[in-house]
Amino acid sequence: MLISPFKLKRLGMLGMNCRNRDFIGRYNDRRLYPLVDNKLKTKLLAEEYQVATPQLRFTIREQHQISHVGNLLKSLKGFAIKPAKGSGGKGIWVITGRDGDDFVKSSGAIITLEDIRRHLSNTLAGLYSLGGANDEVLIEDLIEFDDCFKDFSFEGVPDIRIVVFRGFPVMAMLRLATRASDGKANLHQGAVGVGIDLATGRSLNAVQYGRPVYQHPDTKRDLSDINIADWHGMLMLASRCYDMTGLGYIGADIVLDANRGPELLELNARPGLAIQVANGRGLLPRLRHVEALKEKQFPDALSRVNYVQERFAAETLL
Amino acid sequence: MKMQRLPFYLMILALLVAGLGTAWLRHVETDVPLMPGEQKPVWLVEARIDFFAQGGETTVRLDLPDVTPGFRLIREQAASSGYGFAVLNDNNNRRAEWTRRNAAGYQTLYYNAQYLPVSRSxxxxxxxxxxxxxxxxxxxxxxxxxxxxxxxxxxxxxxxxxxxxxxxxxxxxxxxxxxxxxxxxxxxxxxxxxxxxxxxxxxxxxxxxxxxxxxxxxxxxxxxxxxxxxxxxxxxxxxxxxxxxxxxxxxxxxxSRGETAQLDVIGGENSRLSFSMIRQTVPAMALSNTQFSDNIFSLLGVYSLPIEEQGMFKLLFLLPLGALVVVFMRVVVGLKTAGTFMPILISLAFLQTTLVPGLISFILIVGLGLLLRSYLSYLNLLLVARIAALIVLVIFLIGVLSLVGYRLGFNAGITVTFFPMIIIAWTIERMSILWEEEGVREVLTQGGGSLLVAVLAYLLMSVGVINHLSFNFPELNLVILALILVMGQYTGYKLSELYRFQSMRADD
Structure with missing residues (x-):
């Protein structure tokens, strides 16, 4: 069954055409895209602006470095391999432990050093980058996720997507990996999307495959129990990404590390629209509201976060 | 920064007017028919001159029509062996002149002309x-x-x-x-x-x-x-x-309107002038080409190019239509395709192979290519080398398919070569990665989407009228450009989003 376009309009749902033309096209300067399309650049920029990110161990830029990778990985127990130019989580391998000389992936699969080398080689050749351009690889520390997410995720780290428009966080969603999503946090692969109230960090609404859910499908925990720790800090982190990149319409992917607090995983200059389904409401009214605000009255991240926490507070929770 | 709407719509209007206006002028000025296969009646009039030559220098002059209300001269020629022939034009009075140094006995000369009935002005x-x-x-x-x-x-x-x-x-x-x-x-x-x-x-x-x-x-x-x-x-x-x-x-x-004699034979006697005529139909297109070859519109068209280049342009002028279909299917319908404009290239290939054989061979090549690619992934090759290897394999595949097809008696087997190899190799590579990362469902969605767009574009491109219009009225592509620009301004929902956001029905 299809939904009528008039109803979508009434709900304020943002469509892809409208997003591309009225927001991405108008507020995102193409010149600035490399800052977010390349995770290494994002990371260096984040250090400059003192925005927390996962600890970088080392990078691989040339094919010949791959032969030494065995030595470099020796000291690491768990780590994440990320292509600098990958998009949508493509090419990210999370190694959670060791099995003798071999490595254990987050899915539980055992892989050899040779597998890792091949993956690195493919990545450098541009398998995961747009248009097959030469790529770089980041090796980062693993996230130890916070206790407030205990039993809310099946394998994989839960991450929080916050859409930031002109520095104002306008909508947030928690993405929980499931067995169906194979430990990945992509909604169309079966991850659970939980809309998060901007004022409190508590859950608003949850969906899997576009249908409402109330419990995590694998762990059976009630999704209404979600209460994200340090929510204000997380919004601050997201809001500062605007000052950092200058991009008007971005999606910030943030994780909550048990020891280090909120950390920026990556930025996306073309954030998807599924966040609206997870929240059960459209982005458009909030975007239009923020569009009409005068920038001078909100000089820093704190004023913007305070404004949205008051203005966009939800009336009912899950 | 908001874009000004008015100049944009004025530009769209200008493009529409320029495209349609030029096409209309071309139709009116050079009679290029709007429909393919249009036939027009013409009169073939033949004048026959018989006379008895006296054995010396012979000159025959025949008065030719000058102003012919209701008819337009398309072509004229004379058939008379052994005679020099020329059409003289003095004081707006056209005359045909046959000359021969030595002529004896009964002689017959022919002059024939094609006249197209036109409306009288x-x-x-x-x-x-x-x-x-x-x-x-x-x-x-x-x-x-x-x-x-x-x-x-x-x-x-x-x-x-x-x-x-x-x-x-x-x-x-x-x-x-x-x-x-x-x-x-x-x-x-x-x-x-x-x-x-x-x-x-x-x-x-x-x-x-x-x-x-x-x-x-x-x-x-x-x-x-x-x-x-x-x-x-x-x-x-x-x-x-x-x-x-x-x-x-x-x-x-x-x-003839002049006072001079219609027929003037010097060096002959018993001359006689008679006419026979027949009504023919000829293709309006050919008629237009012969009549207006030096018209400004013909010079702006592609007829003046060699046939080989014309054939290329015939395909090229269909591309904008394919692009329009892609834009519509992606922006308004929201179909996913593998590669933005790959469907157009496939549909152009379909134009050469025709639909069903093209579809079968495309699916065969991509399917077999995916099988080979899955073996290549075991070899742990660098990406560029893998795609290069895939290109070589795709060429072999196409060769084998053509040969097998030919041996089995399918001529369609040979036309497989029209598929753009590099594009196919890349498609196979991307489909294979898509398969690994997102599963077979996504491969079928994107592959099916691409094929659907390609088939739609092909069906449109193979309509006779569209083919005819795009080749003979290239300026109509300005209209397509205007449509594409307008669609580029569309910020409404895609058809696919009505499905994607269906769960929002419960919320209000």
């Missing part, structure tokens, strides 16, 4: 440069002079204008029981046309004899019919001296 009746023709002086012998005076007196008393004068004179001449004056004049001058011209000139009305040819299908041995032209306030009006009918009949081709 007002200026056709006026001969250029002759706005106030002079009235000829007429001399009669007695007693005809008296008879003419008497007859004219009666006719003039009952008429006011040159046309009515002519009508009244003809009434007297053509009556069933002509009076003495009329009988006398007719006996002296049996040609009624000449008689009428003389009488009119005597009464002070400019008139002249013209020779016309009645066009009737499949007639042979016709001769020219004398007609009378009377100068009236509206220009020259043709009158049939036998029937009194005014105006130029639809099927009358004005052959």
């Amino acid at each position: 007002a200026e056709d009746s006026l001969e250029p440069g002759q706005f106030s023709p002079e009235v000829r002086d007429v001399f009669w012998d007695e007693p005809q002079a008296t008879a003419a005076r008497e007859l004219l007196r009666g006719a003039l008393s009952r008429s006011t204008t040159p046309a009515s004068t002519a009508r009244e004179i003809l009434k007297l001449l053509n009556s069933n029981s002509p009076d003495q004056n009329a009988e006398l004049l007719l006996a002296a001058e049996p040609g009624r046309a000449d008689l009428l011209v003389n009488l009119l000139n005597q009464s002070g009305v400019a008139a002249r004899t013209v020779m016309g040819l009645y066009l009737e299908d499949a007639r042979r041995r016709q001769s020219l019919t004398p007609m009378v032209e009377v100068y009236t306030d509206d220009g020259w009006v043709v009158i049939n001296a036998e029937t009194g009918e005014q105006g130029l009949p639809e099927n009358l081709l004005l052959w």
